[in-house]
Amino acid sequence: MKGSTSKRLAKLQKEGLTTLFPESTKIMVGSASCGIAAGADAVLQAITAEVKKKKMDAVVQKVGCIGLCYLEPLVDIIIPGRPRLTYGNVTPEKAKELVAAAKKGKVLEGALGKITAEPFLIEGTARDYNGTAGGVDDVPLYAELPFYRKQNRIALRNCGFIDPENITEYIAKGGYQSLASVLEKSSPGRIASDVERAGLRGRGGAGFPTGRKWKICLSARSDEKYLICNADEGDPGAYMDRSILEGDPHAVIEGMLIGGYAIGATRGFIYVRDEYPLAIERLEKALEQVREHGLVGEKILGSSFNFDITISRGAGAFVCGEETALIKSIEGDCGEPRQRPPFPAESGLWGKPTIINNVETLATVPVIAAKGAKWFSSIGTDGSKGSKVFSLVGNVNNIGLVEVPMGTTLRDIIFDIGGGIPNNRAFKAVQTGGPSGGCIPESLIDLPVDYDALTKSGSIMGSGGLIVMDEKTCMVDVAKYFLEFLESESCGKCTPCRVGVKRMREILTDICEGKAELEDLTRLEDMAGLINDSALCALGRTAPNPVLSTLKYFKDEYLAHILLKKCPAGVCKDLITFSVDKKTCIGCGACKKACPADAVTGEKKKAHKINTKKCIKCGACREVCPVSAVLT
Amino acid sequence: MKSSSKASIAAILKQYDSGQDSLISLMQDIQSAFGYLPKEALQQAGRELDIPLSKFFAVASFYNSFNLEPQGKHTISVCEGTACHVKNADNLAQMVARELELNGDEGTSTDRQFTLKKVRCLGCCSMAPVVKVNDDIHGSMTQTKTATILNQYRKDKK
Ligand SMILES: Cc1cc2nc3c(=O)[nH]c(=O)nc-3n(C[C@H](O)[C@H](O)[C@H](O)COP(=O)(O)O)c2cc1C
Ligand code: FES
Numbered sequence: 001m002k003g004s005t006s007k008r009l010a011k012l013q014k015e016g017l018t019t020l021f022p023e024s025t026k027i028m029v030g031s032a033s034c035g036i037a038a039g040a041d042a043v044l045q046a047i048t049a050e051v052k053k054k055k056m057d058a059v060v061q062k063v064g065c066i067g068l069c070y071l072e073p074l075v076d077i078i079i080p081g082r083p084r085l086t087y088g089n090v091t092p093e094k095a096k097e098l099v100a101a102a103k104k105g106k107v108l109e110g111a112l113g114k115i116t117a118e119p120f121l122i123e124g125t126a127r128d129y130n131g132t133a134g135g136v137d138d139v140p141l142y143a144e145l146p147f148y149r150k151q152n153r154i155a156l157r158n159c160g161f162i163d164p165e166n167i168t169e170y171i172a173k174g175g176y177q178s179l180a181s182v183l184e185k186s187s188p189g190r191i192a193s194d195v196e197r198a199g200l201r202g203r204g205g206a207g208f209p210t211g212r213k214w215k216i217c218l219s220a221r222s223d224e225k226y227l228i229c230n231a232d233e234g235d236p237g238a239y240m241d242r243s244i245l246e247g248d249p250h251a252v253i254e255g256m257l258i259g260g261y262a263i264g265a266t267r268g269f270i271y272v273r274d275e276y277p278l279a280i281e282r283l284e285k286a287l288e289q290v291r292e293h294g295l296v297g298e299k300i301l302g303s304s305f306n307f308d309i310t311i312s313r314g315a316g317a318f319v320c321g322e323e324t325a326l327i328k329s330i331e332g333d334c335g336e337p338r339q340r341p342p343f344p345a346e347s348g349l350w351g352k353p354t355i356i357n358n359v360e361t362l363a364t365v366p367v368i369a370a371k372g373a374k375w376f377s378s379i380g381t382d383g384s385k386g387s388k389v390f391s392l393v394g395n396v397n398n399i400g401l402v403e404v405p406m407g408t409t410l411r412d413i414i415f416d417i418g419g420g421i422p423n424n425r426a427f428k429a430v431q432t433g434g435p436s437g438g439c440i441p442e443s444l445i446d447l448p449v450d451y452d453a454l455t456k457s458g459s460i461m462g463s464g465g466l467i468v469m470d471e472k473t474c475m476v477d478v479a480k481y482f483l484e485f486l487e488s489e490s491c492g493k494c495t496p497c498r499v500g501v502k503r504m505r506e507i508l509t510d511i512c513e514g515k516a517e518l519e520d521l522t523r524l525e526d527m528a529g530l531i532n533d534s535a536l537c538a539l540g541r542t543a544p545n546p547v548l549s550t551l552k553y554f555k556d557e558y559l560a561h562i563l564l565k566k567c568p569a570g571v572c573k574d575l576i577t578f579s580v581d582k583k584t585c586i587g588c589g590a591c592k593k594a595c596p597a598d599a600v601t602g603e604k605k606k607a608h609k610i611n612t613k614k615c616i617k618c619g620a621c622r623e624v625c626p627v628s629a630v631l632t
Numbered sequence: 633m634k635s636s637s638k639a640s641i642a643a644i645l646k647q648y649d650s651g652q653d654s655l656i657s658l659m660q661d662i663q664s665a666f667g668y669l670p671k672e673a674l675q676q677a678g679r680e681l682d683i684p685l686s687k688f689f690a691v692a693s694f695y696n697s698f699n700l701e702p703q704g705k706h707t708i709s710v711c712e713g714t715a716c717h718v719k720n721a722d723n724l725a726q727m728v729a730r731e732l733e734l735n736g737d738e739g740t741s742t743d744r745q746f747t748l749k750k751v752r753c754l755g756c757c758s759m760a761p762v763v764k765v766n767d768d769i770h771g772s773m774t775q776t777k778t779a780t781i782l783n784q785y786r787k788d789k790k
Contacts, residue, residue, distance in 0.1 A: 033754075033755055033756055033769065034684070034756045034758050034759060034771075036769070037756050037759055037769035037770070037771050038759065038771060049640060059755075069758030069759070070758055072715045072758070093757065148662075154645040171741040233754075234753075234756070235753075236712075236713030236714045236715075236717075236753035237713050237714030237715040237716075237753060237757050238753070238757070239753075239755040239756070239757055239758075242755040261751060274660070274697050275751070275753070275754055275755060276755060277767075286756050296773075312656075312657070313656070313660060313695045315656050315659075315660065315691075315696070315698060316693035316695050316696035316697035316698075317694060317695050317696060318752070320670070329656065330654060331657070332652040332653045332654060332655035332656055332691075333652065333691070334690055334691055334694040334695075335694065335695075346760075391757055391758075393714075393758060394714075394715050394718050394719075394760075395718060395719075399757075399758045400758060401758075404657045431714065434714070465714065465715075465757075467714045467715055469718055478718070481714070481717050482714075486753065491694070559728075594775070594776060596727070596730065617721045618723055618726060618727060618730075618775070619720055619775075620723075620727070620775045621774070623720075623723075623775055623776070624774070624776060
């Protein structure tokens with residue numbers, strides 16, 4: 001590294017370490033969107049006020065999400081001489097108690113986990129917190145918690161550990177060192193080869209080898225080239241990219257800079273969905289900081305590399321996550337996909353060679369640059385290297401963001417990390433790949449997550465949404481849900497998608513309403529084949545997947561709807577009636593109070609009854625029943 | 633359009649050059665100033681930046697986040713993403729529609745206090761089902777909790 005560059009980074013690193021490892025107590029509040037929605041702002045305010053009132057010497061900061069989303073608001077506290085402790089479901093009152101105890105150098109009971117040394121992934125060695133004084137022996141180590149035991153956090157390395165609004169903390173954790181050494185020691189072709197050898201495949205859905213894509217673009221001749229970060233995250237039920245952008249925006253920016261250098265680009269764009277205001281705010285701050293420190297702009301870090309980054313906000317269209325549609329949207333037009341080839345790597349934004357990479361892909365790049373292709377490719381399976389972030393949501397106990405090595409089984413993710421299914425219900429399926437993916441049944445629970453294994457099962461890896469479904473989820477309804485989604489998000493340009501998807505959705509609606517006949521299943525399959533063969537873009541071509549995979553694994557459920565006019569899961573409103581289980585009902589009257597249609601009758605302490613003529617099937621009674629006595 | 637609105641349109645337009653490249657961002661700025669895209673504002677923008685009005689309408693109807701109609705004072709967005717869907721978000725949306733006496737499953741109440749929208753994933757899937765009122769996200773919602781929040785906003789009006 002050139003003397004002046006390394007000195008500059010070293011100075012910022014030192015500055016970052018003063019807040020990363022302060023001499024004083026440090027309190028961190030998980031303040032990503034999910035934390036804020038759970039009340040993190042009030043907790044932060046309470047902590048700040050209490051610290052001021054007690055005239056304490058403490059660093060109080062906002063951090064990103066450590067992934068334990070179901071326990072938000074989360075507060076981490078490091079008292080000098082003790083390990084870092086994490087507390088969950090913190091209320092403002094509880095927060096005050098934590099501060100009061102910390103003031104006395106004490107810790108409160110009830111911590112979820114502790115960390116004795118903070119991992120420094122890029123440097124490879126962890127750094128001890130100052131000592132490990134006792135008093136917390138019964139608190140489990142993070143590395144031993146079922147939620148974390150099987151994780152390997154690469155893209156999420158800094159989320160929850162650094163202040164995302166402070167570039168010096170990112171640098172203190174090895175940030176921008178990769179960029180500096182790539183600019184100094186590597187050539188564009190070499191870094192592209194390194195990423196190719198590492199085996200990194202795109203995390204946005206298609207799984208194309210990132211290094212290979214970069215090389216194609218590098219060899220395209222043009223006066224200008226562009227790199228776009230795809231932060232559109234349209235898959236409903238997935239929020240990995242949001243969490244990275246909110247918790248560690250510089251990782252994505254550094255990845256863009258390295259990618260931009262690898263393909264010979266001069267400009268970068270971050271296309272962020274409009275529903276993510278906090279991500280946009282943190283990205284804007286991060287861009288201000290990199291500008292201030294000469295990490296974007298001209299002659300970056302004293303090299304001859306020029307690159308600038310602009311944020312472009314989406315406007316709420318799922319199809320704009322598709323790369324050719326995304327390009328049209330940045331150009332200020334309706335986001336309609338176009339035929340490929342030519343691929344954007346040859347002709348993209350404003351007709352120039354353009355690379356589109358996903359947020360998680362880019363956040364992984366600096367680590368590969370730092371630790372090498374061999375290190376990265378030692379993690380994962382033959383065809384899928386490294387780790388993958390999943391948003392583990394739906395009917396599962398430990399809802400959150402997890403990053404596991406490729407090849408980890410669905411069982412490990414759902415039952416070990418996720419803690420299984422709540423309310424004593426049975427696992428039914430897990431949906432992966434969003435609207436282009438499918439539902440994987442219990443019989444395949446030992447499937448490893450790996451691009452090829454998931455495709456073989458009839459689903460896809462997709463961007464990382466894992467929606468767990470229990471016995472009370474109707475698979476026909478889920479298929480209908482995805483088709484409704486795709487029908488409303490189809491851009492309408494090609495007929496197979498516009499008309500075909502609508503037609504399939506109509507058949508599914510008929511099935512859910514008990515109006516379908518057996519031949520409709522054949523019709524569904526025929527339509528699916530037709531759309532798959534002839535739609536213009538992947539949105540249409542993959543649209544039949546949710547239907548085909550549920551038909552493959554849950555045909556009985558389709559048959560029950562069609563032949564018996566029954567919805568076994570108790571979801572499809574036209575095929576169910578609400579009733580109260582006389583034996584279970586304790587006569588508390590909650591359902592009667594909640595019913596908006598006056599359909600419930602019954603005396604206190606006696607079993608209640610639902611008048612099916614009046615019942616509008618809104619489910620309000622089921623929500624409030626403390627003993628699950630409402631049946632469908 | 634009031635003259636004060638004209639002034640703010642002019643201030644927005646000052647930041648843009650003619651041509652289509654920044655069309656979406658321009659429309660987002662107009663919408664955040666007015667809460668929707670008033671026709672007069674689009675006409676003025678079209679004249680000054682040399683973009684046909686039809687282009688604005690095409691883009692506005694393509695993207696879900698644009699409103700061509702004035703919105704209620706408060707916007708209630710019920711998430712219908714997958715994580716919320718499997719936790720019965722449908723019932724929440726229907727309940728709000730009933731409470732607001734809407735004709736369809738989305739729209740603005742006759743007193744213009746509320747607009748109900750169904751949205752696809754607010755990125756807070758860990759707290760499904762999720763309801764957003766204006767900029768505030770509420771997680772783990774039930775029909776009862778939603779009704780309570782609705783009533784709070786109603787009371788605030790008085
Ligand atoms: C309908 C549709 C929606 C998509 N949405 C996204 C998205 O939200 N985010 C994303 O990164 N990729 C999305 N993709 C994939 C992109 O087209 C593209 O493959 C990806 O951004 C490339 O980045 P990667 O190679 O790093 O994965 C979508 C594709 C399709 C067909
Ligand atoms: S599915 Fe509702 S917030 Fe993501």
